[in-house]
Amino acid sequence: MxxxxxxxxxxxxxxxxxxxxxxxxxxxxxxxxxxxxxxxxxxxxxxxxxxxxxGFIDAHSHSELRKLKYPENRTKIMQGVTTEVDGHCGISSNCFAYDDGVFKWNSFAEYLELLSETRPSTNSVFLVGHNDLRRSVMDGKPAIAADDEIKAMQRTFQELLEQGAAGFSSGLTYFPGKFADTREMKAIASVLRNTEKIYTSHIRDEGDDILNAADEALAIAAAGNGRFQFSHMKTMFQRNWHKLDALLEKIETAQRNGLDVTADRYPYVYSATGLHQILPPPFDKNEKISTYLRESGFNRNEVENALKNSPRDLNSTILVNYGKTIGELAAERNVSVEHAAMECLMENNLQRAAYLAMSPENLKKILALPYVCAGSDGISSQLDDANDFVHPRAAGTFPAFFRMVSSTCSVAEAVRRMTSLPAQIYRIHRRGALQKGYFADIVIFDAEKFDSHAGFDGKNQxxxxxxxxxxxxxxxxxxxxxxxxxxxxxxxxxx
Ligand SMILES: [Zn+2]
CATH class of the missing domain: 2.30.40.10 (Urease, subunit C, domain 1)
Structure with a gap:
């Protein structure tokens, strides 16, 4: 053919x-x-x-490891996604030596060889994640980087860019990225100066301190080449929902001052990440809290007590591996929500959770912005394993985004934000548009019937x-x- x-x-x-x-x-x-x-x-x-x-371009994806395991990448290809931009939020273990007992490589080049042998259904664009870049130089050291460590990160980053990486991503709320100061981030971003490659960030705080975190992100971008992609733009927790207007004002002022600022967003009001995000200070700084809780009985009561001041609403938090909320689990086990949450933390270090943390009104406002593209923040999955429960955004982002944007803007505008906009943001040449000479990544769909059937009920479809x-x-x-x-x-x- x-x-x-x-x-x-x-x-x-x-x-x-x-x-x-x-x-x-x-x-x-x-x-x-x-x-x-x-x-x-x-x-x-x-x-x-x-x-x-x-073909749709998933501007924000985390499939770099999963698509080796699930190369059919059904969650994405069946939404019409033909290209994924992976390595977001500072997470890109594919760019560095890696060994999980199943997959192993010593370098980005070796990973690319393995990827090419595996040949997933979708194309891949990769960012270099700050968390893994930092680990490659400093392990998980909970400290500000010294000058020689910054230089080593800059060198490694430069080499990865020369191998075709699309830019720099950070996740300053995660380990060990949260130990980095603005100076370190600016220094690494400065490597982008002679390129058009992008800086993307899951900013340091998406909630109470979001406005300062946005200032930091824009300052880091300005220290680079002035190009910035705001990852999964949102204002977390009801008490911060009103901050959206001030946030947009900051972004649009930066745009008027010459920064090239864009954003991605998934069309859901639940976020999903590790359950450890429910921990208030000082426990949020402890990467191994599950092990400590389990093995030494370390501070169990203290942690349970502290959870009364969790930054998240525990009751409505969905434990995605269980397909139920912490509130439901607490009722089943006949314990308090704090106790149930502590037990979950103890049971599984990798427990994933979905948080009802975003405003439906703000979601509409964000999706109406012409510089916001579709990004699932989702992973590859076959959806055939009950133990592999994933956020519905993994299988539903594109139809849901299409329905929301096409109903308020137009079909063509919805398509633009799922194709040429992300292609332009990541400088993906000759894709993201139907033009003579372009690569034939193409999707044929019925605009009336294109719809998502993905939910949190365990029957993700x-x-x-x-x-x-x-x-x-x-x-x-x-x-x-x-x-x-x-x-x-x-x-x-x-x-
Ligand atoms: Zn993120």
Whole structure:
């Protein structure tokens, strides 16, 4: 299938606000022609009544490890995602020596070899994560970096950029990123100066101190090349919801002053991350708290007491591995929510939780902004393992984002924010739009039926409405044969 035509579709090119009826000729992995009535001896895919769009780009993903285990990457490909930008929030163990007993590599280059042998269904773009960069130089040392340590991080970062990494990501609320000061972050970001590559950040505080954290993020970006992607933009906890206007004012002032600031957001009001985020100070600084609680009985009562001042609402917090809230678990076990939460922390160091922490009104406001693209913050999954419960954003972000943005803006605008906007942010060349000469990452979908069926109820399901997905000019997914996923994804170096 080197040559084929997609006929009779409503072509939404990812850039313009017009949708026009056209045929698309694909030849050797690229778009060879877009015009009315392309005829010839080609294989034909009929797209009558359907939208033909560029493959969606997941601007914020965490699949760098998971797609080795689940190379079909069903959660993403079945939403129409053809390219993922991985390595966000400071987390990119793929860029460094790694060994988890199943997968092992000594360098980013070796990881890329393994990825190419595994060949997932989706293309990959990788950021260098600050947490792992820091670990490679300082282990988990809970200290401010010394000058020579900063220099070592800069050198390693520079080398990874030369190998095609797309930029720098940070997660200053996680270990060991939270030990870094602004000076360290500015110094590393300065390596970006002679490039157009991006700095992305899960900022130091998305709640009470969000405005200062945003100032810090913008200052770090300014110390780099002035390009900044605000990760999963939100204001956490009801008491901070009113801060959105001040936050947007900061961002838009920075834009007027010449910074290139963009953002991504998933269309959900629950966040999901490690359960350790429920810990108030000083316990939030203890990376090994589960082990301590378990093995030595360390401060169990003290931790339980401290949880009365948790920054999160424990009662409504969903334990994603259990498919229930801490409140429900506490009732089942006939203990207080604090006690149940402490037990969960003790039982599993990797316990994941979803927090009802965001405002539905703010979500609407954020999604209405022209510089906000779709980013799932989700991972690859097969969704066939009850023990592998993932946030519904992993399988539902794109249909849900499409429905929300197309209903308030337009179909073409929703598509633009899922395609050419992220391509432009990450400088992914010749993708994210339907144009002659571009790589043939293409999705055919029914705009009426494209919808998410993913939830927190443990019955996470795939979206409806996606007809066909092509990656690098080859058919990856066809709704007629949903059991088959063809894997044609590649690593996309950013230069
Ligand atoms: Zn994050």
């Amino acid at each position: 080197q040559k084929f035509v997609i006929k009779n579709g409503k072509v939404c090119d990812g850039i313009s606000q017009n949708i026009r009826n056209s045929d698309i000729l694909v030849e050797n992995g690229r778009i060879a022609d877009i015009s009315e009535n392309i005829n010839g001896d080609y294989m034909i895919f009929d797209a009558a009544g359907k939208i033909v769009a560029p 795939f979206p409806t409405g996606i007809d066909k997905v092509f990656v690098n000019g080859k058919l990856a997914y066809d709704s007629q044969t949903p059991e088959i996923i063809n894997r044609h994804g590649k690593f996309i170096p950013i230069n």
